[in-house]
Amino acid sequence: MGAGVYFVSCSLIRGAFFRYFFLNLYVILSLFADLGRQGVLRFYGVDSSQYMYAYYYTDCLLTVTLFVAVTSLASRVFAELNLSRYVRFVAVLLLLGTAGFTYAVVAQSTELLATRFAVELSQNLYFVGLVLTYLLWGAVLKLQETRTRLVQMVLSLGLYFSAYAGSYALLNLAPQYEVAKYLAPLLGCFLPISWALTIMRYSEDARLTPARLVAVPR
Amino acid sequence: MSRKLGALALALGILVGAMELKTLVTAHSNSVVIMANGVSPLPKLPPPQN
Numbered sequence: 001m002g003a004g005v006y007f008v009s010c011s012l013i014r015g016a017f018f019r020y021f022f023l024n025l026y027v028i029l030s031l032f033a034d035l036g037r038q039g040v041l042r043f044y045g046v047d048s049s050q051y052m053y054a055y056y057y058t059d060c061l062l063t064v065t066l067f068v069a070v071t072s073l074a075s076r077v078f079a080e081l082n083l084s085r086y087v088r089f090v091a092v093l094l095l096l097g098t099a100g101f102t103y104a105v106v107a108q109s110t111e112l113l114a115t116r117f118a119v120e121l122s123q124n125l126y127f128v129g130l131v132l133t134y135l136l137w138g139a140v141l142k143l144q145e146t147r148t149r150l151v152q153m154v155l156s157l158g159l160y161f162s163a164y165a166g167s168y169a170l171l172n173l174a175p176q177y178e179v180a181k182y183l184a185p186l187l188g189c190f191l192p193i194s195w196a197l198t199i200m201r202y203s204e205d206a207r208l209t210p211a212r213l214v215a216v217p218r
Numbered sequence: 219m220s221r222k223l224g225a226l227a228l229a230l231g232i233l234v235g236a237m238e239l240k241t242l243v244t245a246h247s248n249s250v251v252i253m254a255n256g257v258s259p260l261p262k263l264p265p266p267q268n
Contacts, residue, residue, distance in 0.1 A: 037258040052261040086225045093229035101237065119263070127236040127243075135232070168243070 004031045007192035010199045016149075019204065020195075022072040023153070026065045027192050033058035053115060060118040063125045067095065070129050073154055074136050077145060094132070098124045130161045148206040149198055156194035163187050 004027045011017040011024050037054055044050040071091035075084045102124050106116045137158050145151055167183040 034258055041258065046259055047262055052263075055258065055261045086221055089222070090225045090229045090232075093226060094232060097229060097233045098236075101233065124237065124240065127240040128232060131232050131236045131239065165243075 003189040003192040003196070004028070004034075007196035007199070010196040014199050014203075016199050016204065020072075020153070020199075022065070022069040023195060026062065026069045027195075029065050030062055030188075030192075033062055056115055056118045056122070060122045063122045063129070064095070067091075067125050067129050067132075070132050070136070070157060073150065073157070074132065074139075076150055077136060077139055077143065077154070081143075094128055095125075098128055126161075126164075130165065133157050133161050146207040147204075148202045148208050149204060151208055152198040152202070153195060156191060156198070159194075160187065160191045163190065 007027050008017070008024055008031075011020060017024055036058060037051070040048075040051050040054040068091075071087065074091075075087045078084055078087050099121060102117060102121045106113060106120050133154070136154050139145075140151055140154050164187060167187060170183065
């Protein structure tokens with residue numbers, strides 16, 4: 001939670017709040033979601049239906065916001081090619097497509113349709129975000145993007161998604177190890193911390209040399 | 219027009235790729251879900267579909 005407050009504070013101090021609005025929105029919503037979840041957890045306990053609903057509905061909202069944040073970064077990467085409009089078009093199609101696909105999958109369920117839908121939509125959007133982030137990584141390399149902040153934020157997102165996929169694999173391969181259960185919550189701090197460090201260390205005008213992005217074999 | 223069709227094809231490609239990746243990953247899982255947001259502990263899953 002402190003990591004989120006740190007990132008939003010850094011954004012405000014460095015005047016980058018509105019420039020990276022959706023990233024800030026995601027972190028702020030994440031803070032409120034964590035506060036709400038902790039409140040419900042304290043009152044009803046981890047095994048209660050109330051906590052289950054609170055957790056999965058807030059998670060769905062956060063995943064949609066994270067997806068919008070990834071799209072906003074993609075829009076900035078492609079802005080110089082005048083493709084921002086198409087990036088937004090693709091994002092809307094992806095969101096609608098994922099929602100439609102998810103509904104088709106869970107429509108057979110006769111009870112708790114909304115909760116199932118929230119869980120499945122969150123899962124599906126996570127994978128769409130993962131693929132989108134890797135494509136964005138590729139675009140950053142291919143276009144030899146030099147804006148340091150943008151590159152580091154995209155790299156952070158890629159690392160975050162990869163680390164989650166890794167922790168998920170660990171949870172499935174070695175469920176008996178307690179550490180695997182705590183890995184995912186720990187990773188929740190990674191994104192705001194890495195974004196905050198990027199905002200604090202680099203100005204908007206900072207540029208990378210392309211040679212640092214791609215190791216050219218000699 | 220062709221750019222819009224390209225965008226549509228790209229969106230479909232990403233969606234299909236993502237769902238295939240999900241199927242590949244979750245086919246060998248023990249019904250644990252990936253939850254990528256926040257630091258709160260995972261609750262129980264909602265009852266399975268009928």
